[in-house]
Amino acid sequence: MTDNTAQTPAGPVLAADGRPLKASLNRALRAQKIRALLLIAPLLLFILITFILPIADMLFRSVENQIVRETLPRTVAAMEAWENHEEAPGEDVYAGLYIDLFEAAEFRRHTRVGSRLNYEMTGISSLFRQAGRGVGRFDTDLYTDQFTDLDTAWADYATWTGLMGDSAIRAALPETADSFDTWVRITIEANDDDPAEENIEDFVYFSLYRDLAGNGYSGSNALLSTAAEAVSSFDSLSIRDQFEELDEDWLNPELMETIWVYSPSYTPGYFLTAIDMQLSADGITAQPEDRQIYVTLFGRTLFMSLVIMGSCVLLGYPIAFLLANLPMRISNVLMILVLLPFWTSLLVRTSAWKVLLQQQGVINDILVWIGMVPDDARLQLINNQTGTIIAMTHILLPFMILPLYSVMQTIPPSYVRAAKSLGATDWTAFWRVYFPQSIPGIGAGCILVFILAIGYYITPELVGGRTGTFISNRIAYHISSSLNWGLAAALGSILLGVVLILYWIYDRIVGIDNVKLG
Amino acid sequence: MKLKTALMLTSGAVMTASMAHADAHMANSMTLVSWGGAYQASQVNAYSAPYQAMHEGLEVIWDESSAEAVARLRAMNEAGNITWDLVDVVAADAMRLCDEGLAMEIDHDEVLAPAPDGTPASEDFGDLIVSDCFIPQIVYSTTFGYRTDVEAWGGNTPDDICDVFDLETFPGQRSLERRPIGNMEWALMCSGVAQEDVYDVLETEEGIAQAFAMLDTIADSTVWWTAGADTPQLLADGEVVFGSTYNGRLFSLIEEQDQPVAMMWDAQVFDLDGWIIPEGLPEDRLARVLDFVRFATDTQRLADQAAYISYGPGRASSAPLVGQHAELGIDMAPHMPTDPANATRTFLFNYEWWADYRDDMDARFQAWLSQ
Numbered sequence: 105m106t107d108n109t110a111q112t113p114a115g116p117v118l119a120a121d122g123r124p125l126k127a128s129l130n131r132a133l134r135a136q137k138i139r140a141l142l143l144i145a146p147l148l149l150f151i152l153i154t155f156i157l158p159i160a161d162m163l164f165r166s167v168e169n170q171i172v173r174e175t176l177p178r179t180v181a182a183m184e185a186w187e188n189h190e191e192a193p194g195e196d197v198y199a200g201l202y203i204d205l206f207e208a209a210e211f212r213r214h215t216r217v218g219s220r221l222n223y224e225m226t227g228i229s230s231l232f233r234q235a236g237r238g239v240g241r242f243d244t245d246l247y248t249d250q251f252t253d254l255d256t257a258w259a260d261y262a263t264w265t266g267l268m269g270d271s272a273i274r275a276a277l278p279e280t281a282d283s284f285d286t287w288v289r290i291t292i293e294a295n296d297d298d299p300a301e302e303n304i305e306d307f308v309y310f311s312l313y314r315d316l317a318g319n320g321y322s323g324s325n326a327l328l329s330t331a332a333e334a335v336s337s338f339d340s341l342s343i344r345d346q347f348e349e350l351d352e353d354w355l356n357p358e359l360m361e362t363i364w365v366y367s368p369s370y371t372p373g374y375f376l377t378a379i380d381m382q383l384s385a386d387g388i389t390a391q392p393e394d395r396q397i398y399v400t401l402f403g404r405t406l407f408m409s410l411v412i413m414g415s416c417v418l419l420g421y422p423i424a425f426l427l428a429n430l431p432m433r434i435s436n437v438l439m440i441l442v443l444l445p446f447w448t449s450l451l452v453r454t455s456a457w458k459v460l461l462q463q464q465g466v467i468n469d470i471l472v473w474i475g476m477v478p479d480d481a482r483l484q485l486i487n488n489q490t491g492t493i494i495a496m497t498h499i500l501l502p503f504m505i506l507p508l509y510s511v512m513q514t515i516p517p518s519y520v521r522a523a524k525s526l527g528a529t530d531w532t533a534f535w536r537v538y539f540p541q542s543i544p545g546i547g548a549g550c551i552l553v554f555i556l557a558i559g560y561y562i563t564p565e566l567v568g569g570r571t572g573t574f575i576s577n578r579i580a581y582h583i584s585s586s587l588n589w590g591l592a593a594a595l596g597s598i599l600l601g602v603v604l605i606l607y608w609i610y611d612r613i614v615g616i617d618n619v620k621l622g
Numbered sequence: 623m624k625l626k627t628a629l630m631l632t633s634g635a636v637m638t639a640s641m642a643h644a645d646a647h648m649a650n651s652m653t654l655v656s657w658g659g660a661y662q663a664s665q666v667n668a669y670s671a672p673y674q675a676m677h678e679g680l681e682v683i684w685d686e687s688s689a690e691a692v693a694r695l696r697a698m699n700e701a702g703n704i705t706w707d708l709v710d711v712v713a714a715d716a717m718r719l720c721d722e723g724l725a726m727e728i729d730h731d732e733v734l735a736p737a738p739d740g741t742p743a744s745e746d747f748g749d750l751i752v753s754d755c756f757i758p759q760i761v762y763s764t765t766f767g768y769r770t771d772v773e774a775w776g777g778n779t780p781d782d783i784c785d786v787f788d789l790e791t792f793p794g795q796r797s798l799e800r801r802p803i804g805n806m807e808w809a810l811m812c813s814g815v816a817q818e819d820v821y822d823v824l825e826t827e828e829g830i831a832q833a834f835a836m837l838d839t840i841a842d843s844t845v846w847w848t849a850g851a852d853t854p855q856l857l858a859d860g861e862v863v864f865g866s867t868y869n870g871r872l873f874s875l876i877e878e879q880d881q882p883v884a885m886m887w888d889a890q891v892f893d894l895d896g897w898i899i900p901e902g903l904p905e906d907r908l909a910r911v912l913d914f915v916r917f918a919t920d921t922q923r924l925a926d927q928a929a930y931i932s933y934g935p936g937r938a939s940s941a942p943l944v945g946q947h948a949e950l951g952i953d954m955a956p957h958m959p960t961d962p963a964n965a966t967r968t969f970l971f972n973y974e975w976w977a978d979y980r981d982d983m984d985a986r987f988q989a990w991l992s993q
Contacts, residue, residue: 212723213723215721215722216721216722216723218721219718219721219722222978222981223981226978226979226981226982227978227979228978229977229978230974230977230978233721233977394830394986394989394990395982395985395986395989396989397985397988397989397992400992401992404992462859462861463795463861464859464860464861465859487845487846565848569845569846570841570846570991570992571992573992578988583693584689584690584692584693585690585693586980586981586984587692587693587696587718588981
């Protein structure tokens with residue numbers, strides 16, 4: 105409206121205060137919008153902080169893998185030049201690894217990356233733990249002694265700060281500059297000492313030797329020029345051999361390949377593990393058969409949730425029908441019977457089922473007593489799928505009955521009476537008239553029960569035994585026991601994805617508008 | 623780090639100073655984390671109650687979260703808010719926490735009291751100090767209990783670990799823990815592998831297959847437990863006739879609740895439990911915890927704990943002081959897993975090996991279970 109008016113040649117319509125009507129209107133609306141936003145702001149913030157952010161964090165963790173690159177930066181950089189992956193890499197990679205591990209051990213980070221890589225290759229955990237102590241005992245003091253023998257100034261912290269303050273020298277000796285900085289950082293941050301009072305660590309001299317022996321030195325610094333000439337006659341050692349001496353597994357190409365494959369900051373590795381695949385040197389392959397478990401568990405979780413949902417419909421529908429159609433006095437009592445277990449603790453109900461269902465339990469005792477089952481072949485009703493289905497159906501039943509009941513209450517009884525008066529049998533009147541009207545209730549109940557069931561944790565854990573556990577039990581295990589949070593996040597993300605897809609399919613087939621909670 | 627060194631110095635000084643003076647530096651509340659149940663009760667009786675009696679106005683909060691201590695401490699560390707002061711964990715978890723830098727490394731001789739005869743703490747605890755962060759308390763074991771009233775057994779009683787796998791002589795349901803640790807070792811030993819070779823064999827594919835083949839023979843008659851209280855309950859209900867659990871749980875089932883159950887100690891797996899101090903505590907709380915832990919792990923306190931629960935004290939010097947059960951009045955020594963009569967054939971949980979193989983073996987074990 106305002107647009108049309110504004111286009112008239114007479115110019116913009118003015119409001120009472122002389123400003124254009126359009127601007128004035130916008131202003132009034134904006135104030136209203138801000139007020140509305142402020143009203144919902146607490147809720148919005150609450151949802152953002154307690155729901156959206158954790159989910160985003162979880163999705164992020166499932167691909168995040170910065171630990172390898174952050175802890176072993178020099179190793180990963182040197183690996184760029186590693187060509188033949190059939191054989192262990194050369195000296196440069198191990199030189200980087202030496203300094204990386206030294207630094208990581210001082211900051212106590214080496215075992216973390218060890219546990220991370222141990223998820224991918226068994227044995228890395230202890231290799232890294234052992235190397236944390238081992239790299240400090242490498243024979244690299246050989247270089248320290250030779251440099252200080254050449255000129256005692258090399259043992260002097262002041263000499264070093266003088267050299268490292270010069271940007272030309274830093275550029276000529278890149279590894280040395282990096283190692284020296286690292287050493288200063290370790291001394292100050294990890295050990296809380298004053299670098300001026302500490303002996304410079306062997307790895308700094310090791311880097312100095314590598315720089316001078318590798319690139320020489322053409323600058324004007326006398327100390328460095330002398331050293332550059334002298335290094336050719338120095339005794340040297342292979343850092344790769346030092347690693348081999350520490351543990352020959354360090355020269356295993358498969359180990360180095362694992363570090364390389366998991367060096368990017370983001371990895372699909374967790375997601376692949378979550379679908380029984382693995383990211384290895386040969387690309388993406390299937391897990392060995394005796395380690396495949398997650399696809400089975402996802403399948404089982406979906407199947408059992410469907411069965412539980414189905415049992416809830418079968419058991420809940422007649423009850424809801426009774427509740428909706430009996431006189432108020434009786435239906436109120438029935439309603440309490442439905443709600444009472446709903447208000448009882450989940451653990452109590454699950455434990456109660458344990459008492460009822462176990463082989464020496466109430467149900468088996470009764471069956472044996474009436475002679476339906478022989479005493480030496482009591483039924484196995486718990487610690488398997490049957491147990492989980494029975495207990496979870498009972499626990500989730502109110503979530504089916506309540507939406508069904510509230511939908512059924514809105515169905516006018518006159519429709520069924522009308523059908524009957526027009527000659528329909530009881531069954532036809534129910535099936536053709538009543539049932540279609542109750543479908544929105546079934547839909548709502550099914551979605552509620554299914555989505556609750558798919559993420560259920562405590563009941564399957566307690567009564568599931570070998571075959572009745574869900575994927576959520578593995579997620580919980582990886583969160584609290586194995587500490588493989590990345591894998592737990594990937595499994596959780598997949599579960600979330602599956603639920604969203606099923607919801608979408610449901611919407612396409614049944615239509616989400618057909619769901620009523622009352 | 624500077625803070626920590628300073629703290630160690632302060633706390634050292636504090637310990638030599640008078641108690642009244644010491645209290646001024648210390649927090650008036652501490653949060654201890656343990657496992658709940660009879661075990662935590664024994665800690666309250668032997669450690670925290672006497673300590674509170676000595677320090678009026680000190681509030682001690684117990685949190686029963688030890689089972690997920692590693693995950694919780696990691697989360698607290700990421701959030702930058704450590705709410706726990708002292709955490710009771712098994713040795714394997716202590717090593718992991720130490721590895722991750724979540725637990726404080728300590729000098730055992732400096733932090734812990736020497737034995738009454740002056741032996742330094744590190745010698746008194748000896749090999750039980752499996753990690754620089756770990757302050758040992760007890761030795762416990764995972765072992766078997768069986769019902770003594772099974773008619774089908776014809777009067778036989780199991781006395782060998784392989785009887786667990788012998789369904790002919792000892793028919794009936796078993797209960798085993800739902801994890802590979804322990805079960806794999808037992809299965810291999812009973813399929814003809816010598817005890818000293820068990821871990822070498824488990825490193826091979828054939829060895830793993832052999833262990834699973836052995837477990838297959840009883841898989842259909844086994845209930846898999848996850849909580850230490852499961853087996854005692856299952857045994858009491860008659861739901862299983864033979865099951866593994868922690869020896870202290872079986873002690874209370876047999877002696878305190880008087881159930882028709884007996885112990886089978888053969889091939890018990892020793893494990894350790896102890897304290898760790900979370901890394902990064904503020905000064906006053908750290909001072910309080912160091913003071914408490916010095917008291918709670920001295921020779922007498924560790925011996926006192928054994929009056930409430932049948933776990934062996936971590937100090938060598940505590941063993942001669944172990945007396946009688948506080949309520950039942952029976953001698954506790956014969957119920958200790960470390961008693962010579964019980965410890966004829968034992969395993970020590972191989973931490974190093976399981977640290978490497980846990981992820982892989984667990985994936986295989988769970989895959990095997992869910993077949």
